[in-house]
Amino acid sequence: MLQVYLVRHGETQWNAERRIQGQSDSPLTDKGETQAWQVAERAKALGITHIIASDLGRTRRTAEIIADACGCEITLEPRLRELDMGVLERRHIDSLTEEEESWRRQLVNGTADGRIPDGESMQELSERMHAALATCLDLPEGSRPMLISHGMALGCLVSTILGLPAYAERRLRLRNCSISRIDYQHSPWLASGWVVETAGDVSHLDAPALDELQR
Ligand SMILES: O=C(O)[C@@H](CO)OP(=O)(O)O
Known part of the structure; x- marks a missing residue:
């Protein structure tokens, strides 16, 4: 049975400052680098064979550390990028006006086509994440891939596999460098297709980052 591991990148400067990244970028903090080394140890023990990463800087850096430990190549996959948050990218979460806050709420409260001006809808995010995941089905038998992506992007993928709306990702x-696992199973009795084995495991980290709302 194909097992796919999903990892959010290590903590970044803007995560720590509560600034919105989306498809903009900031470097990993020292803590983020340490988290990536810790997830790399786990990846090595799991026998990861392929690293497939979003092409943004924070996921590439996390992927490099993991790929070094596992001795495998990195495939860059732009469809694993974070949700495009349009005009709100680079802003502090706490600095949004009421109108800007309402754009953000449309997304997280589930207006199907809601988007931040110049940004992407959750439906579009869901479609590209599922398309990227489907590429794992073409890997050789016995492969154990790890996808390195982002908080909302991975949350959307896991939520929709569970049959929940994309905005259930909230x-x-x-957390940064958490590991989730999804399996592709064929079963006449249980659900056939992708199933969620674990979500958000941080037991390999000695100091998990706080999530955005806890900082
Ligand atoms: O873009 C961001 O600010 C956050 C949102 O959850 O995503 P990530 O840090 O995982 O890229």
């Missing part, structure tokens, strides 16, 4: 706490 109900999942996927």
Whole structure:
């Protein structure tokens, strides 16, 4: 059975400052680098064979550390990028006006086509994340891939596999360098297709980052 591991990148400067990243970027903090080394140890023990990463800087850096430990190549996959948060990217979460806050609420409260001006809808995010995940089905038998992506992007993927709306991602706490696992199973009795084995495991980290709302 194909097992796919999902990892959110290590903590970044803007995560720590509560600034919105989306498809903009900031470097890993020292803590983020340490988290990436810790997730790399776990990846090595798991026998990861392929690293597939979003092409943004924070996921590439996390992927490099993991790939070094596992001795495998990195494939860059732009469809694993974070939700495009349009005009709100680079802003402090606490600095939003009431109107800007209402754009953000549309997304997280589930207006199907809601988007931040110049940004992407959750439906679009969900479609590209599922398309990127589907590429794992073409890997050789016995492969154990690890996808390195982002908080909302991975949350959306896990939520929709569970049959929940994409915006249910806000109900999942996927901290920096947490590991989730999804399996592809064929079963006449249980659900066939992707199933969620674990979500948001941080037991390999000695100091998990706080999530955005806890900082
Ligand atoms: O873009 C961001 O600010 C956050 C949102 O959850 O995502 P990530 O840090 O995982 O890229």
